[in-house]
Amino acid sequence: MILRLELVALAAALSLAAVPAQAAPTKGGEDLARDADAAIARMLDLSKPKASAAGEQCPTALADQVDALVARRGFDALDTFRRDAVLYAVVVCRPFDDPRAVAAARRLDRDDVAPPILASANMVLLADAAMRNDGKGELAALERAVAADAAQVTALPPEMYGQTVEDLKGDPAARVRALDLLRGLDWPTEDGHDQVDNDWALVRAELAADDGDMTRAGAVLDRASSLHVLLAVAQDKRFAPLWPQLEAAGRFDWKAVLEADLARVEEQSRREPANLKRIAYRVDHLRSLGRRDEAIALGGDYVGRLQRGEAFDDAELSGPMLVVIQAAALSEVGRFDEADAALVKPVAQDKLTQSTARAALLLALDRPTEVLKVVDAADTAIASPFGLMWLDELRACARHQLGDEGAAGKALDKLRKAWRDNPYALSGALLCTGRDDEAAQLMIRRLRDPPLRGDALKAFRDGPAPPVVTPRDAEIDARRRALVARPEVVAVMQEYGRAITVPLSGDYAGGY
Template sequence: MSARRLAAVCAAVLALAAGSASATPTPQPAPELSLDEQLQQIFEHLKADRCEAALPLMRQVFTRREFLQKPVAAQGVTYEMAGLCEMREGRIEAADELLAKADKVAGLHDFGLQARVLTGLYGGHVDQAVAALERLQAPDALKAFKLELFQDLKQTLAAREKADLRQRMLAALDRLDFAPDEPFETFDAAWAEYARMIVDQNPAGAARAAARISDPGPLLELRLDKRFAALVDAEPARFDLRAAAERKLAADRAAMAANPKLLAGPHTVASDLRVLGRADEALAVLDAALARTEPNAWTDAGDQLRWARNERAYALLALGRFDEAVAALRQGADLDEHGTLNVSQVINLAEVQLQVGRPEAALETLAVFEAPERRASAYGVMWVKSGQACAYAALGRKAELRMTLTWLAAHADDNPAAHTRALLCAGDVDGAAASYKRRLADPEQRADALAALSQFDPPPVTAPGVKAAAERLAQVRARPDVQAAIAKAGRVERVPLVSVYWGDI
């Protein structure tokens, strides 16, 4: 919370505290300052953005008997402010205790609920974070949050057993009409997921969520799902995927021009161009951006540089410049990820090495995950194991392949696509077909499976590993049992775009 907001809240506290309670407190030694004088000092500190000075005074106030004689609204909001200050000082547990006390005494204002979303998420109480989110009332209550917070919360709730909490979170964001205001950011994938969650019980709500979507990827997911057939038929122009991709490119180009110091701009525009089959233009955009080496050329380089190098590698791969693609991704993999050892680009590097026929190098790349300090999520570990399985298959290391496939099958719920991909690499067409059928039968997974079984435009140059995988996928797609499962879930299509992420399988 800003100093101005804290000061305004404190002013309200002083106004409430000015009235005396009817009860007379038990006599005690007079403190050096009266309660109102201490509250005034707190106000001055908060006005000057000095939480570290205000907190000791607030702790003193909480020990005074006359504080408990003040109106409950005054007590509650003072606890609230103390909680906010504790949070700003990085003491999440202490902040949460004070906010809980404020809630018990008088209920929380929206700013207190906003704080409890944070303390719940980062204090390990995601149910509390969702409950606080559901209680927010003001239409602009979500403006205090960056999109990253909701992505973190959604990721924390990704496990199947937390699907109810995830739906509640998305329902709260839907009610408050959440829209990220950061350039190049989108919540479209989440809106598509929410639409799929509620379409059977609440078709109108699903249509409202779908109306927020403009990204061609989530639009494709809805387009293929038979539950959205009426919506797609009613709005053919909006579900025209090629037109949607062109619109996204135009919007992102405009945003890039308006935000010349954000490396996310060239990265996003390059990805848009690859989707449209224009990998040469994508490479030119990124080369121009990465040639800027002046100090502070990019305000978001800390996180975006690794993704820009990642995107450049994909453009080089699409153009058949395989050695350069590997080198570019190695540069990205050498960069930290959120202040820790890189995970995403290392996994992507191994995949590129597999695609260009270098399974030994891929195994060497993935071996870094044996070190405990390089931590991947359960989802990421599945990609690591899947990459190892593909390398073992390419090298004919059958015993290691069998062991890895057994492990992947036991953990398939953590990342079903990674399991499917390993089965395809192993040439297990029956196993891959069974995996796709399970995914198609699951309302939460069918969108990814339908998209994976669709046929996309090829890139300018197709890497040898991609060709082999595509041949096996075609065998799976053609099977009558898979065709029947597809028809039950929706449809697959010939998509007039290039698939730009290898994990969409």
């Protein structure tokens, strides 16, 4: 978990629940009670201002100590206060995906537990459910956490809850519950408000449009400023009644929208110089506007500082994203060696993001043997099923390039079984292996599926190519263009949306 937040919650909870040690009877034996008290006292020391200011983390010895306490005979017979405090120390000291933390959190998920502890325990359970793409489990834990202590939910970046919304795409009613809950919270950051007004607003508006409630759909989208969101609205016929007013208001002037967002992000970056997400957005916006020299100069400065160990507020969450965007900008001007050098050096515990991007770069450079080495060596310990499917796409494409159709077919079979978790991955694998008819049928299925339609329509955006395109990427793009021009595909697309031209490069056009 996020240790500093957890320690504050622990101190608050214990201040609510604690009773004098001498008045707390125990059936677990004096030695066990004394050892529990010592561990609790150490955790409270870590939550004090002096330790917090020093950035002191949960020591390994303390983590091992509380694990050992839980395993000792008589632990379950301890009084509730001591038992819950030790269990919570396990939650604090272990990573959210550690089975010991999850087991402790399950034991703490009770109505009689102090609200700060109950909320934090459910944050662990939410993360555990997300690892399995269990949307209903994620929603249940989210609702419990919000009811107990909403401040802990909003203390984390709003992007952390994007997977919950995604994992509920097969259950519109549950998805509405999750979105209304998240959008109704008092977010203390600009990122939170941005998520409410854009990504979450788009999904909520789609659900409202599906119910025929265009008044709600329009109201939800009123503050949308994200180019990705407005492009989705402009293509999806569910929003056709809103198109004239949005067009008249200049909200479909794509270059102006992106330039306005660039100015906004630059201002945010000046206020938050240690925020890497703002830098990543600036690099990506400059790249998409065709200002690649500026993008590369800005990104190169920050990637270098990050790789040299400079501290940033969100290095773990946004560092890999920045490196991937920088590598894309370098690749688009033919600086492939520099792109590879940036990707090969991990900048966060999440190594998978950079490894996946590096494998994709090597595939574009027609180096399939190296692709397989990178994919097979990728750290998938915390990968979601969605993330793992990107690796299977790369395996299928690399094996096909090597002429190993048996192995390519096995990777494709895995993608087919879970295609709704990541339809992009299956679509890309079908295109790169020459299965054009199946790719067309998949596109039709996606267009006819309301939760998947918006992403499928991205394939029907045309825009300028980057200055340098590898032969392999040119071949794949030609197949994509042929796919979206097939009469049977166009006919279905026109039932649900429209094709558009975007005067921007980068990732705003040419998807699949």
